[in-house]
Amino acid sequence: MRLELPGFTEDRAKRRASIPERMAAASSGNIDAQLTLAWEYARGDVVDRDIVTAWNLFDRAAASGQEEALANRARFLQLRHVPEGVRELRKLAAKGNWKAQFWLARDYQARIGRLSQLRAAVWFGRSAKSGGDSAAKISKLAQLTKIAPLRSKAVFLSQAIVETIAMIWRLTWQSEQLEIYERLLYQLRSRNN
Numbered sequence: 001m002r003l004e005l006p007g008f009t010e011d012r013a014k015r016r017a018s019i020p021e022r023m024a025a026a027s028s029g030n031i032d033a034q035l036t037l038a039w040e041y042a043r044g045d046v047v048d049r050d051i052v053t054a055w056n057l058f059d060r061a062a063a064s065g066q067e068e069a070l071a072n073r074a075r076f077l078q079l080r081h082v083p084e085g086v087r088e089l090r091k092l093a094a095k096g097n098w099k100a101q102f103w104l105a106r107d108y109q110a111r112i113g114r115l116s117q118l119r120a121a122v123w124f125g126r127s128a129k130s131g132g133d134s135a136a137k138i139s140k141l142a143q144l145t146k147i148a149p150l151r152s153k154a155v156f157l158s159q160a161i162v163e164t165i166a167m168i169w170r171l172t173w174q175s176e177q178l179e180i181y182e183r184l185l186y187q188l189r190s191r192n193n
Helices: 008-017 019-027 031-043 051-062 067-079 083-094 098-110 114-129 134-147 150-192
Strands: none
Touching: 008 019, 019 031, 031 051, 031 067, 051 067, 067 083, 067 098, 083 098, 098 114, 098 134, 114 134
């Protein structure tokens, strides 16, 4: 028996049910549908894994020239250990794409050597400044904690903990605000009916 996170099975069922709709949208040229479907084929947990189909969808989406599509294709290639993927990520990261910066940092993080680890921290930091979420900032602090001299580790670790707590608080606050909004929306709809 395989253990799964609560809600993950329902999420998978929703994703599986949306496949025909996404296929139709992807064939009509919808870039978001092409990217979503490409990742589904690359993962293989909702549809049968098919790397060739995934590549074709990534390539079709990237042919549009949209930066998001180019970044996703580069990430796919990088995950497949194709050197062209890292080169494309570097180009997009240099242009300021925060996702490419984050994924490039993850690539450097996986490498051996102090210089690669320092580069990972730099790219995590750039990703956070370019519009990346708190995950990039936390990743940068965690990376600095990992490579810092012993006397500095506590400083970076405490900053990472503070940032993590702040991120959790923001997410909790947003979900509370969403619940309030949904209740108000329900009340308005019931008044109109």
